[in-house]
Amino acid sequence: MSREEFNTFVTQQQEPLRRFLLNVCGGDSYIADEIAEEAFVRAYLNLNSFRGGCKMSTWLFRIAYNCFYDSVRKRGREVELGAARDIASEDLVQCNERQEELHSALKQLTAPQRDVILLFYMEDKQIREISQITGMNENTVKSHLRRAKQTMKTYLTNL
Amino acid sequence: MQLEEFFDTHRQSIDGTGFESRLANRLDATPRPEESLAETYSKLEERLETQDRVALGQRLVVFFCSMAGFAAFLFAGGYAAIVSAFPAIANFFAAIRPAF
Numbered sequence: 001m002s003r004e005e006f007n008t009f010v011t012q013q014q015e016p017l018r019r020f021l022l023n024v025c026g027g028d029s030y031i032a033d034e035i036a037e038e039a040f041v042r043a044y045l046n047l048n049s050f051r052g053g054c055k056m057s058t059w060l061f062r063i064a065y066n067c068f069y070d071s072v073r074k075r076g077r078e079v080e081l082g083a084a085r086d087i088a089s090e091d092l093v094q095c096n097e098r099q100e101e102l103h104s105a106l107k108q109l110t111a112p113q114r115d116v117i118l119l120f121y122m123e124d125k126q127i128r129e130i131s132q133i134t135g136m137n138e139n140t141v142k143s144h145l146r147r148a149k150q151t152m153k154t155y156l157t158n159l
Numbered sequence: 160m161q162l163e164e165f166f167d168t169h170r171q172s173i174d175g176t177g178f179e180s181r182l183a184n185r186l187d188a189t190p191r192p193e194e195s196l197a198e199t200y201s202k203l204e205e206r207l208e209t210q211d212r213v214a215l216g217q218r219l220v221v222f223f224c225s226m227a228g229f230a231a232f233l234f235a236g237g238y239a240a241i242v243s244a245f246p247a248i249a250n251f252f253a254a255i256r257p258a259f
Contacts (some may be wrong), residue, residue, distance in 0.1 A: 003186070004205065007179075007183065007188075010175075010179060010182060011175065011179060013179065014173070014175040014178055014182075015172070015173045015175060018173050018175075018178065019170070019173055022173070033178060035180055037178070037181065037185065040182055040186075041182075041185060041186065041189060044186055044189065044198050045189065049196050077172065089227070098168065098169050105165075117162075121162060121163060121165075122166050122170055139257040142214060147193065149162060151163055152165070152191035154253070156162075156165060
């Protein structure tokens with residue numbers, strides 16, 4: 001893949017990837033963008049190792065997912081809970097009530113449930129793709145999704 | 160509210176201009192991706208296969224040339240010449256035998 005083709009791939013994939021990372025980072029756009037950038041660089045450096053066993057976007061999400069959990073481990077805390085940073089990236093997202101609603105709803109879930117429900121509903125990924133991204137088997141993905149749906153429904157009903 | 164509807168209404172749109180230019184700058188400063196080990200192996204295998212094919216071709220050429228040479232020798236009466244030379248060879252050995 002040439003650099004121009006990779007740039008096109010970045011243009012296509014940056015929005016869903018950054019949105020996913022933004023949501024798993026609890027709205028921290030600075031960390032989300034840092035992780036997204038790292039994921040794209042890793043993907044670029046390892047283009048030769050992509051064997052085509054899945055969609056390229058799935059492969060990118062897998063890299064980003066690993067980068068996110070590497071980042072969580074490095075920081076020694078749950079990045080997604082650190083809401084201290086100012087959410088003011090120049091090209092990112094309208095930080096409004098809706099976003100707060102979404103993040104407070106997502107806080108009701110465990111990390112795997114949150115990841116699975118975001119990939120399924122927000123990024124329209126199939127169960128198989130979610131399994132490839134997270135490394136969980138398909139039944140585990142379905143189970144997390146079912147529990148996440150129940151928790152979210154209860155939360156939204158009580159709002 | 161249905162979950163699909165909740166996620167649809169809460170889906171953020173993200174402008175990528177700033178991000179893309181930052182990433183492009185970083186990629187410009189990043190060395191070109193190195194060839195993976197798997198790719199190096201596959202190229203090496205391909206080269207060895209080519210060498211094997213060349214060696215096989217050479218062996219076939221040598222074999223056919225030998226067969227052609229043998230056939231020419233046969234048809235040109237090479238064996239007949241050898242057989243007809245036998246008495247002379249026998250006489251030669253007979254002549255040198257008394258010396259021992």
